[in-house]
Amino acid sequence: MRLTERKIAAALRRHGYKLTPQRRSVIRAIASSQDHLTPAAIYLKVRQDHPSIGLVTIYRTLDILVRLELICELHAGGSCHSYTTGAPEHHHHLICSNCGEVIDFSGYYLTELEQRLSRETGFKIEGHLLEFIGRCQNCQQND
Amino acid sequence: MRLTERKIAAALRRHGYKLTPQRRSVIRAIASSQDHLTPAAIYLKVRQDHPSIGLVTIYRTLDILVRLELICELHAGGSCHSYTTGAPEHHHHLICSNCGEVIDFSGYYLTELEQRLSRETGFKIEGHLLEFIGRCQNCQQND
DNA sequence: ATATAAATGATAATCTTTTTCATTTACAGC
DNA sequence: GCTGTAAATGAAAAAGATTATCATTTATAT
Numbered sequence: 001m002r003l004t005e006r007k008i009a010a011a012l013r014r015h016g017y018k019l020t021p022q023r024r025s026v027i028r029a030i031a032s033s034q035d036h037l038t039p040a041a042i043y044l045k046v047r048q049d050h051p052s053i054g055l056v057t058i059y060r061t062l063d064i065l066v067r068l069e070l071i072c073e074l075h076a077g078g079s080c081h082s083y084t085t086g087a088p089e090h091h092h093h094l095i096c097s098n099c100g101e102v103i104d105f106s107g108y109y110l111t112e113l114e115q116r117l118s119r120e121t122g123f124k125i126e127g128h129l130l131e132f133i134g135r136c137q138n139c140q141q142n143d
Numbered sequence: 144m145r146l147t148e149r150k151i152a153a154a155l156r157r158h159g160y161k162l163t164p165q166r167r168s169v170i171r172a173i174a175s176s177q178d179h180l181t182p183a184a185i186y187l188k189v190r191q192d193h194p195s196i197g198l199v200t201i202y203r204t205l206d207i208l209v210r211l212e213l214i215c216e217l218h219a220g221g222s223c224h225s226y227t228t229g230a231p232e233h234h235h236h237l238i239c240s241n242c243g244e245v246i247d248f249s250g251y252y253l254t255e256l257e258q259r260l261s262r263e264t265g266f267k268i269e270g271h272l273l274e275f276i277g278r279c280q281n282c283q284q285n286d
Numbered sequence: 287a288t289a290t291a292a293a294t295g296a297t298a299a300t301c302t303t304t305t306t307c308a309t310t311t312a313c314a315g316c
Numbered sequence: 317g318c319t320g321t322a323a324a325t326g327a328a329a330a331a332g333a334t335t336a337t338c339a340t341t342t343a344t345a346t
Contacts, residue, residue, distance in 0.1 A: 056327090094266055121280075123279055127275070202333095
């Protein structure tokens with residue numbers, strides 16, 4: 001279950017940030033997309049509503065949204081620095097290497113492995129990054 | 144078990160690439176470091192041996208080494224585009240969020256999860272990215 | 287020793303991301 | 317509804333990161 005535009009906007013306000021039309025538009029761009037978008041791609045989308053928006057505003061908004069964990073940054077498949085809508089619960093991603101579609105999956109926990117690592121290395125584990133990359137059904141057929 | 148400078152160099156040659164002093168030096172920079180280095184950091188290190196080396200050579204060498212899977216690219220902890228020595232077997236990384244030390248761990252397989260995802264989504268899974276981030280023992284003490 | 291394809295470094299071009307700062311705006315409080 | 321104020325925006329430029337081009341150099345097979 002992905003966060004909707006409404007929920008992201010509400011969370012922004014709840015944290016004391018102003019809800020400007022530009023920010024709304026950035027959120028909409030991300031929330032309305034099945035796949036992950038780079039800052040430049042978001043910029044292009046948002047400019048349809050706000051022709052005079054600056055790329056800076058995109059970067060600033062993305063920073064905040066990532067920090068509040070309302071959107072996720074993806075890494076697998078060569079595309080660092082691209083973003084997709086967040087989700088309220090702990091989850092991971094499955095990304096299509098062809099079309100970029102992102103599927104969330106939850107219910108998988110790395111607690112045991114985390115404990116093993118902690119025990120064996122003395123690390124105090126703070127987080128992890130787990131992403132799968134593959135071909136979605138659609139892209140398999142059209143090959 | 145990490146690949147040594149020797150092994151990486153040998154593998155390069157085996158794949159038909161020339162073993163230049165510059166490439167040797169890039170490999171040494173990465174292999175001799177406990178943690179992960181950005182292209183710029185590698186550039187600085189290598190310039191001690193090769194004051195006239197170009198940053199381009201660093202990028203070109205990194206490209207090749209990644210493609211041959213002789214070095215790994217790290218993503219967790221904010222530092223995309225940084226590199227550490229590869230390993231001959233399937234493994235994952237544990238990265239210190241403070242000093243950047245990288246620990247490899249192996250013996251963990253995601254086959255079951257992979258099958259579940261494949262079954263549930265129809266994706267043909269090609270690979271994955273699993274990295275943990277945390278504080279190493281040293282950095283926990285010096286806080 | 288030599289020929290040759292591959293690799294290098296200098297330079298410039300192209301992105302991408304950050305800084306700075308004057309102007310504008312969302313919204314809390316009245 | 318107004319209004320004051322801190323926060324947000326956009327323009328412009330600076331700073332960083334990455335890639336392209338090309339003449340020169342070099343590793344290595346023979």
